[in-house]
Amino acid sequence: MGSRGGALGAAGAVGLCLGWADRVTFTRLHSISSLLLCAWPCFAGGVFFLDFLxxxxxxxxxxxxxxxxxxxxxxxxxxxxxxxESTVSVEFTPTIPHCSMATLIGLSVKVKLIRSLPERFKVDVHITPGTHASEHAVNKQLADKERVAAALENNHLLEVVNQCLSGRP
Known part of the structure; x- marks a missing residue:
């Protein structure tokens, strides 16, 4: 797992707000609230609109x-x-309604966010409503902390998740 905490300087925050996000990772970010002083155009109504994508x-x-x-x-x-509220919610849309990889995709998204965001954030990853035949079952698995932890203890599954997160070869 990546390190968490630390401080992000004003230049890094401005870089994130201006779209230079590939130069800065959230592993160095302690509190998104600290960004708001210099990244205020990205903040409205208590929700931070930084490009988490x-x-x-x-x-x-x-x-x-x-x-x-x-x-x-x-x-x-x-x-x-x-x-x-320290929450991040991501809906993902499988390419087909019977996608057999939906759980793996959701797990990969969840792991990436957990590794990248400060610990204070609760991460919710789920299928876009109405886009998958097993939406309820997949969402239940992704929401269950014990199931996610058990999945990540499986070396083969962890290797597959890490391949998904590694970027293009």
Whole structure:
């Protein structure tokens, strides 16, 4: 797991707000609230609208040589962040209603966010309503902390998740 905590300087925060997100990771971010002083245009109504998609856009699809963003599995409009409540919610849309990799995709998104965000954030990853035949079962697995922890103790499954997170070869 990546390190957490630390401070992000004003230049880094401005970089994130201006779209230079690929230069800065959230592993150095202690509190998103600290960004608001210099990144105020990205904040409205208690919800922080920073481009969190940059954290998950490069995750590889387990079956295709494309990223989740390229397949429109993840989109910025389906990423919700509430700094005040320390929550991040991501809806993802499998490419087909019977996608057998939906749980693996959701697990990869969840692991990437857990590794990247400060510990104070509760991460919720779920299927976009009405887009998968087993939506309820997949969402139940992804919401169950014990199931997620058990899945990540499986070396083979962890290796597959890490391949999805590794970027293109």
């Amino acid at each position: 940059h954290l998950i856009r490069s995750i590889n699809d387990p079956e295709h040589p494309l990223t989740l963003e390229e397949l429109n599995v993840v989109e910025q409009v389906r990423v919700k962040v509430n700094d005040a």
